[in-house]
Amino acid sequence: MSQDALSTTEPRPAGRWLFAGLALVAGVLLLMIGRQTQPGFGNTGWWNEPRNGPLVALSLLFVFSTLAAIFAGPARHDRMDRESVLALVLSAGFLGAVWLIGILGYGLSVLCFTVFAAFLAGFRGRRLAWVSLGLTLAMVLLFREALGLWFPRAWLFQQAPWLTAIGRYL
Amino acid sequence: MDTLLVAFDQVASLPVLVALVAGSLLGIIIGAIPGLGPGVAIAILLPFTFGLPPLIGITLLMGIYAGAWYGGAIPAILINTPGTGVSVMTTYDGYPMTQAGQPQRALSLAYASSFFGGTFSVLVLIFAAPLLAALARQIGSADLAMAAALAMVLVVTAHRGAELPAAAMLGLGLFLSTVGLEGAYGTPRYTFGTTWLLAGVPLIAIILGLFAMSQAFLLIASDGGQRAAAPEMRAGLFSGFVEVLRYPGTLLRSAGFGVGMGILPGVGEFLAQFFAYSTARSASRTPELFGKGAPEGIIASETSNNAVPAAALVPLLALGIPGEVLTAMMLAVFTVHNVDPGPSLFAEHGDFVAGLYLSLFLMNFVIVAILLVGTRWIALVTRLDDRMLGIAVLCFAMAGTYSANYRITDCVLAVGFGLLGFALRRARVPMVPIILGVVLGPILEARTRQALGTAGGDLTIFVTRPISAILLAVMLALILNSLFGRLRARR
Known part of the structure; x- marks a missing residue:
């Protein structure tokens, strides 16, 4: 060495x-x-x-x-633009998903976000579906079921009694 | 004996044991995944530990901290990709050993060395922290203010070649710590007329943004991290526990470097490894084998980096001053539960301290047991797609930031810090000084006010008190050394 x-x-x-x-x-x-x-x-x-x-x-x-x-050193220029734009778009998607929690509830908001992020990451077709559904399921099971994390009641789940029942798990 | 019984009483409860095993397992897995690290995992889990009793929360986080350093050796040895930044030197000799058909031997040496380093540093913590705390009872506010200032200077000067950006980041962290209602008069500072900033900039948003989200952006933008498949693992991971004993000098020296560098604020694993590895090579009878599969190389690297986590707790527990970013995050857990680390901790929460010591000691046994049984399966996580990890990290960050206060403003702040962290990572600017500035800022401000209040505003209090004067002199020496070093380098 x-x-x-x-x-x-x-x-x-x-x-x-x-x-x-x-x-x-x-x-x-x-x-x-x-x-x-x-x-x-x-x-x-x-x-x-x-x-x-x-x-x-x-x-x-x-x-x-x-x-x-x-005294800053020279900047790197490889893939800077693509990475920067991706970070900005992901940030916007992240905030959009947080905003959606009050409307669609935690589980559906996470699903929207994972589909969005997986698409931006380059996943397509069946892999996109597996990645987004798998991650959403893992997050809902971990935070809603295992840790019992509370989220404000979403607008969607106030629209019908059967939706309220589903909302307890999402 | 009484202390030992108290410690067993604290640890022998199901929640603590679950935290011990879960933290260790999670840490190993996080460490084994290249691209993630304990910082990301601790940042994500921090908000959820606030609802747990302090011993359980700290045990969980320390399990991740210690486990990750053990787990980082797995991809370093098997696929020449360090799982964590501190496993870089393990690749030098671990991977050549794998190429030579001895992956089990390399992993076993790594586990045994890590175990020695980890248990050694817990013993040092048990003896050194109360001594330092007893000494700390003699010191006043001026000394503690200087200790906090020295920690900041050490953090800046430790970033050799990047002192200016590090100092700027420290300034940013200090400024963030001043936002909100201040302590002396209860008046708002830089809240811009808003109410949501009155409680200050939330630490969770800063930590999750800078460490988790920025890393997630880079992971998602990557090509997925196509890595070589790990070689097939067979049984036989015990041999290293005998083999390391053939190198007692390397073991002890490396553990010493790890402990020493762990106690010093801002220094940490990287320099400990560097010194341990260099010294091991100098002292070796076969220095030509280093970089080609020398067992001493693996021992030096793994012993030193695993001796750091427990040693890093010494200044936090004894003085209430975290020396690096992961213990700074842990300070938040203490603060949330009104447990003040520092000299009074040992008198007021002796049972907690005893329980913490024991859980840290047991942690090393739990981690080694998990690794001996599960390395074959844990090695599979090295194949995970980086982009998927990035999306998962963002999902964790979403739950963490939003559920802390259920405010969208916290999420906006976290995204802001995420983008800042992203820009800083790409520009290779250190982010650790920001967190230390945020955590140490209030300590420095409060202690300085107390000291000057006692002295009637006389600034000479910082040079007339012996401890404060010594710390100030060390600080000035470090600054001058860094300044002249920079000038020499420019010539």
Whole structure:
């Protein structure tokens, strides 16, 4: 084994635009400190001022994000766009599924999400059906039946008595 | 003797034993699946442990933590793919041994070494934590504030070559910890007029987003992780328990590195393995065999990384200061149950501590028993499709974030942190400082206020108290060393 294989030094982190964005956010938040914190009252000492904590933290974030942006390593470009778009679409699907819990209940929302995510992941046909149904069944059995996790009663299961009975398990 | 009886009394209950076995089994399986890791599993399970008594919750999470390090050796040895990041060095000698037709020997050596490292570090925890806690009774708020600050500096400087991004991430974590109602006056900070931020940014959303969801996005975007099939396993996993005894020096040295690095905040398994492996090779009579199937290589790697989990609990239990991300997550379990880790823990919750020690000790026996019986079947999980794992992780994250408070805002935050984690992972930016900033921020702020309140605002309290002054000096030395190291590297 070569000595290189034992090296603990990681490749230099990239993320120039990420750190520039973080520095910008930190700068804006620092400018808002007067509005977003209130001064202490009763003269209990400067060290108790509520703004001390955010001031130190945001200063650290601003200074080191700026420096990190300046000294950032080269970014990788392989498959970045596809991965980024996929992450964004999955995030939107995730939030959509959470929103659907109040309408369709936990089990059906998870089914919608697994079908959506499995399709995006490249599963098609019978494999898509197996993956989404299998995962949904596993989640419902684990969270609803084994752990007894409570979820708000969904709109769908309030529409008919027989649906209410099914809703207890989904 | 009384302590031992109390410990047995705590552990000898069905829920604790179930947590012990379930956590260990889950940890082994998670560790054996390349692409996942104990961080993801603990992040997912964290919200569900809040409803459990602390001993059961911590036992479950520690089972995952310890089990994953054992399980990570399985794909490392059988298919040359580390199950967890800390199994990388096990591939150097484990896989060549498999190629030479000795997978059982390699796995057996890995299990025996892990067992030695794991039990050794529990014994160190049993002796070191009360000593450190007794010492901690003598220390004041200024010292604890400096200890928290030192932990932060160690975490930043441990990321060699990435100190600037690590410091920025620490700042981000510290800022997140300040959001919500603050402690001195009860006034809101950075809540933007909303009510849902008054209780602060939920830790669950941060952890699940940064560690579970970001990893899931990458898994789903992968090609499915087509890996080589593991070789057929036969019986005979006991030989390593005799063979490791031929290398007592390597065992003890590696365990020592694991314990030492585990106790130090921010250092952890990677450096422990690095030092253990390098030293084992230097001390070996056959250094030329390293990387080609040397038993000492497997022993060094596995002993050192499995000695870390229990040792990492020493600063958490004794000082209330977590040294790395997984113990930081566990601090949340203590906090939810109003159990304050630190010097008073041993006096007020002695039975809990005794039970925890015993469950950690037994955990190693349970894990080895599971591995000896089930390695053949556990090895099958290495064939799981990464994309399917990613979807499963997102489903777990959905249940975890939503069921914590039943608020869609928590899920929005988790998604936000998931996307941030995704961007950070791709840019190779360390995320651990964010969690430590979130967890250590309130400790640092509260202790600093207390110290300065006692001193009437006199900042010299941090240099006039001996312990605080020493910690401050260490901190400055670390910063200067890191700064000059960086300048030297640029030249």
